[in-house]
Amino acid sequence: MKEVESRHIEKNYSWKYNIVFFIIIFISDDTYNFGSNENFVYIFAKYIIYFILTIYLLSKIGLKSITFFTRGILVFFLIMISILITSFFNFDISGGYIYQIWLFLLGFLLVNFYSYKQFIYLYSKFIYVLAVISLIAFVISSIIPSVIGIFPKQINSAGASVHNLWLCVVSLEYTYLRNMSIFREPGVYMIYLNFAIIFELFFKEEINKRNLLVFVLAIVSTLSTAAFIALGTIFIAYLFTKSKTKASQKTKAFIIAMILISIMAIAISGELYSMVFGKVSKDNVGDGSSLARGVSVVANFNIFLDNFLFGVGIRDYPLLFEKYTLDLVGIALETGNNTNTITTILAVYGLLFGSLFVYMLICFAKKTSKSIIVRVFIFLVLIMFYSNEDLRYSIMSATMLMFGLTSRKEANFKNKNN
Template identity: 30%
Template sequence: MMQKKCIVNIESIIAQFLMDKMFRAEKKRYYQLCVIVALLLIVSYDSYWFGTSGIAIFERLRNVFILFLPIILFAINYKQKYLQKNIHLLLILQIIVFFSSIMNGNTLGAPLLIFSGMILGVFFEKKYSVVEFFSSFSDVVLAISLYSLIIWLCVNAHILPSTPISNIADAEMTTSYGCVFFPILLGTVIRNSSIFREPGAFMIILNIALIFELFFLNNKYRNLRVGILIATLLSTFSTGGIISGCMIVLTFLFNKRNSVYAWMAVFGIISILAFGFVTEDYMNEIFGKFETIQESGSGFARYSSVLVPLNIFFQHPLLGCGFVQFPAEYERVGYELFNRYIDSKGLATNTFMNVFAIFGGFLGVFMFWGLYNFCKLISFGNRIYAVWFCWIFFVMFSNESMPYFPFLYIFFYYGFNRKSVLSTKEFVVNE
């Protein structure tokens, strides 16, 4: 009898040891994924330090990192097998876009950056479950948000010092402990841009994490996590970001009818209205842009960023005008449409429409097709919600031109394989 008990104890100890070992391996795997996701956000064209700071060594490191990361990942995981349909889609797009670049007399630099994101999409979709990847993205963005929000509050309260800096476009800003801030209202309040080149780029990343938290993941302390993301979003003072965030939260309330979030939404709206009564100038800074939509500023930029590239696409429907010719074409067509000079560097802010204009209909259709499939994934196949999410993403990416944002293409490839990734999906809780 004692012998049987000893055998049972030994077996349970071995089983527990193996389970603990598997758990540690899974944790290690997840932490490695978080490191890769963090690097993709930090060492990118959309960060300030590696994108628009003008620091030459950082720009070189960024290009090397973006181009060689897929090669390194595939080399390390050389035994991994990939879906044939993903490989075929990747090859077809490569041929079309390379042909477009050659026909327009452009170099292959921009297509290589786009394909780096697509190749990463093929890799991550096979290597990590959709929940693992979305959860890692949300965790990294949450950490960046919390850090930048604390620094933003301390700088506004004059607890921490800030140093004046500028970007490659000579825009004035300040920095403190790695975070970047844009001034508004004669410098009395600053806009939180975190590590990113503009608050508009930061708000897109925040809103994507907010969508994952509300609609896809089942994280512990979700209320707190959502609250941090929303507070950070408000600190950006981004018109498009706040509008998109409200659309996301209202969609969640309509879908879930959750009383906790209903009270949060009511509190947020009352706070914004009270903020507006206390200082009308701040509200004009955020929402006054719509008053001059036909004349100047951010409102005109969003309006023209759809019409101008759309007309360029109509003139170059198959292969686009090319990224080298795009600035001149944008200014020419803009003058034809609005009888005024339009700066392509500052006002060409629509990611999806710019892809149509630069690379033509093939890549443009891929972008919208990928977006729709990704939105079907996060809405679990509901077509009405998928279309609505497409509109939310289009609104967000109308504020910034981010064709080299690798996560777009990674999300698309998860969307293309929606049925397979959802069939094996398990909701995880982050402790």
Template identity: 30%
Template sequence: MKKSTIYEIVIYIYVGWIIICSGSQYFRNFNSGSTFLVLLLLAGITFFLNGKVTKSNIIVFMSICLLLIIHTVITYEQKIGDNAVILLITLVALLVLCSNVSLEKYKKYFISFMLIEAIVSLICFCVCWFYSPSVLPGYSEVFINYTNGYNIVYLTPYYTIGWLSTAGFFYRNAGIFWEPGAHAIYLNIALLFFLNIVDLKKSTFTDKVKLVVLVGGILSTLSTTGYFTLVLSFIYYTTKSKKLKDMRRNIIIIIITLSFLIITALYGDVFDKIIYRRGSFGTRYIDTVQGMKVAFSKWVFGYGFFNNNKIVGALNHVGITNISNGLIELMIQIGIPLVLLYVYAFHRGVKRVFMTNNLGCFILDVIFLIFYSSEAITMYPVFLCFFFFLSKCTGRTTITSS
């Protein structure tokens, strides 16, 4: 087998493993040590095969590390645990990946991996719904002990079935992720990449099938957040063209997507969730409001990125067990000034990755803000990737191994 072929296979697995490290229930949450060691191994193999890191990415890597070191020195109160090692491995892996894969290839491989994941998840979802979850190969039950009780997670390495606290099977498609809403986020990112690189007017039959699979996967999550961002994703697509002849088509797309949103809201109890602050909206509302109180209590430097015990104590004090708002969580950890820097750098990354106009970038910013407000994912590899420079985005000098 040619070295170039081996390299492409490694890069594909690399991108897929970045997604797995960003939320797989089985791998990231229950086997994080070995999972991130594999990520580090993939980084080593990639560097061995191609031997390239870019100066711009070294600057990003060093800047993030320097900020974290200074912040940790200022806020240090407890022993730094495994999270620091995982974060360092993540940054090293992104340094190598983004220096060796083009923007176009990253999008292509991301879409491809999520298409496979979506198809597998839809098959598993149907098996669980119409037959029995226990027939899935690799089925297991993981017990989780809490201070005041316990939970059980039913899963396989490739599909999360449900939790004891949700009466077993979710009856919603969680895919490889910890819950259906998280699954919807990653499928929506794949959809955004797809809409970014494909012209639906000139799309092939294969492209149409891919679109159906991604949209079908999102619909199967039954996630309110997923549905809202699905609509916004198609509205983003309408901003791609500047031609007047496309205006009519764009208006039709907007009407259809808004109609879908209204129907979903009417028949999916969305208005009830918002008005009465119940269900997932109620939880996120409390997490946001009460979490902001904690964030503002130490708004300059936060409680410390690695001071988990102190953060948990502060959140428990206001009635929050597990905070779902990722942006608020980050404010509590590192303070509001650094979060503003994070948001600005992420916005620049979104504009660079999607290469869109101001209106399109605004819609994308809103979509990712919704993602961050619904899950604690701000420091996961897929999202940190937006801070780095994928090759061929700009011209730059590289440092090559001898």
């Protein structure tokens, strides 16, 4: 019965739903081509496509179909007010404020455009395809590195070079080859993969073990320390859910087996341990080490404490970040070393936006389960995500946060209407 329902769902997801989802994943600040590419043509094209997407979503959804006085629209308006107040009190007129509001508007519209099941199904579908492609590229790059030289070499805005395979990029800048798919960094890719695992374990009616295995393998290939910690926390959270069926019991057994195999592999292989966890002990700011991550938290929080009501604004933030990091560790770090979305929002926009951001993370965590323990674990995972990368200008991040504000009652209502 579920297979018939799955085929019915897939058949009814017409090309327009797939194209819109393609845009929010591929044409994003999170990707290499449209995020960190030094070629301005890509960035300009992104704005044009977002404008067309906004007009399309507004025309398709219409004001009549949007339910007002819900958490989603209330939080969106509060975010918009907070951003405009920051701009006004800092005498800062910048396109960055408009872009930030625009992304949350798109996130709100996308949540209203897709039904609950559509969003989850399409997200898993696209990330699965990306994971398969990236794993193939990763294996080929590891075995025959010369093959990658066939593809064009490009340099991003930070000066790092990659070979652009269009559906995947391969960076030769790391000590070890790391899977980053289409994204600007392996750390960003691992967030998308872990979100896919959260959807698979906590949101889907039936868990697809093939998808789960592919997502896990892709996470392993990123060699991201945070990815392993987040994945382990998600798995532990799932073990606290109630096993209502034999399928869920088998899934738990599958997860326990993967955890044990991973621990044994890391314990036996000193090289694997060094690749994944060796950088934690490094003191190299340039490679996104623990020092840079820690400093970005403390520096941003200090900036927030000195400007807690309205923040420092977009214009003054880069110079202040350098000043505060210089005072902390004697090194003036550029904002490119800043990896914490939460504390950055507090520093730039102040208390209101920062509080709303944390509230949205809590709402997303609450959607995963009725169990308080599971919710706490998932909330910690979300904190890891947004402490590992700066996702302020991520359309998928804005959409996920708005998705978390949709109650299950509203989601079920949308499903019935769909």
